[in-house]
Amino acid sequence: MRRGFRQLTTSGWLLMALLLIATADTRAQNPLSASTAASFTVDLQVKLTVSATTLTFPNSDPDSVPQIPASEGPVTITANARNEGTNQIILSVQASDDLRSVLNVIPISALTWTATGTGFTGGTMSTSTARTAASWSTSGSYTGTMSFLLANSWNYPVGNYGTMLTYTLSTP
Amino acid sequence: MKLATIALAAFLVVLASSQDARAQSFTLTVTPSSFAFPSGDPDTMPEVQSPMVTVSYKVTGAGKTAWHMAIRATSDLTSVSDTIPVANIRWTATAPLASGIALTTSDQTILSRTGNMTQSTSTVIFYLKNLWTYKVGTYNTTIVFTLSSP
Numbered sequence: 001m002r003r004g005f006r007q008l009t010t011s012g013w014l015l016m017a018l019l020l021i022a023t024a025d026t027r028a029q030n031p032l033s034a035s036t037a038a039s040f041t042v043d044l045q046v047k048l049t050v051s052a053t054t055l056t057f058p059n060s061d062p063d064s065v066p067q068i069p070a071s072e073g074p075v076t077i078t079a080n081a082r083n084e085g086t087n088q089i090i091l092s093v094q095a096s097d098d099l100r101s102v103l104n105v106i107p108i109s110a111l112t113w114t115a116t117g118t119g120f121t122g123g124t125m126s127t128s129t130a131r132t133a134a135s136w137s138t139s140g141s142y143t144g145t146m147s148f149l150l151a152n153s154w155n156y157p158v159g160n161y162g163t164m165l166t167y168t169l170s171t172p
Numbered sequence: 173m174k175l176a177t178i179a180l181a182a183f184l185v186v187l188a189s190s191q192d193a194r195a196q197s198f199t200l201t202v203t204p205s206s207f208a209f210p211s212g213d214p215d216t217m218p219e220v221q222s223p224m225v226t227v228s229y230k231v232t233g234a235g236k237t238a239w240h241m242a243i244r245a246t247s248d249l250t251s252v253s254d255t256i257p258v259a260n261i262r263w264t265a266t267a268p269l270a271s272g273i274a275l276t277t278s279d280q281t282i283l284s285r286t287g288n289m290t291q292s293t294s295t296v297i298f299y300l301k302n303l304w305t306y307k308v309g310t311y312n313t314t315i316v317f318t319l320s321s322p
Binding site: 139 | 196197198199200204205206207209211213215220222225227245246249251253256261298300304305306307308310313314315316317318319320321
């Protein structure tokens with residue numbers, strides 16, 4: 001009888017050990033997880049929108065209107081850019097030529113602008129240098145306005161003058 | 173003899189609990205194992221969409237035991253030097269899984285049931301807000317689905 005008890009307890013301990021192992025195995029599946037890896041690549045990207053494609057400066061009395069505002073009013077600029085780190089995002093503007101009529105010229109330096117909006121700045125137009133109109137140091141969507149003024153003068157010969165302005169949005 | 177009876181009773185208790193635990197079995201697979209959100213113009217694609225992710229699962233031997241499926245991300249979307257909040261990811265799922273408006277790094281329950289569930293398949297699509305404010309880089313995270321019972 002005593003031998004039987006010993007046999008039983010020995011077998012019992014073995015059985016208990018096996019059951020504990022089996023239980024531990026099952027618990028390893030609770031919780032059970034599975035996964036998927038997600039990635040997203042952001043590339044350098046710029047996008048520029050200018051609200052007006054033409055600007056008109058109406059004939060005005062130089063004494064009463066020494067600075068002629070554009071008839072179209074402020075030009076709204078939207079600059080969107082994704083850049084790397086804190087590299088500068090630069091919006092520049094440059095004239096292709098002086099204001100020219102068939103026979104005469106008004107220096108492009110007579111054209112200036114004031115600006116509103118984060119990062120935007122006023123300036124004087126140039127044909128030789130792209131003037132910085134705005135700059136930012138981080139990716140984002142930026143909106144501002146540029147209000148153009150033409151210096152008026154009695155010295156201007158009669159004529160219809162024109163030039164082309166080019167905006168450039170760039171990141172390094 | 174008394175000791176033998178106690179030992180035998182203990183074995184039976186362990187055996188019973190072990191069989192309950194052994195009987196409950198989870199099966200869970202997620203495919204594909206990885207995917208990439210496409211890039212696009214944020215103005216025309218305010219969200220970018222993942223390919224369809226398939227979640228297959230099965231619960232057996234649950235008896236009257238409650239169980240849950242949860243979803244989480246292991247981290248924000250992270251590049252070498254920047255992060256995109258993982259909350260910028262939402263998902264839609266086919267029934268019975270629940271959809272969600274913002275992924276988090278902690279578990280969100282998307283299915284709660286009691287008892288067995290035959291082999292089932294749901295599809296999940298993830299949507300990432302596509303913002304101009306993101307900085308250039310390749311961002312990564314891992315999305316984890318978990319089946320568990322108390």
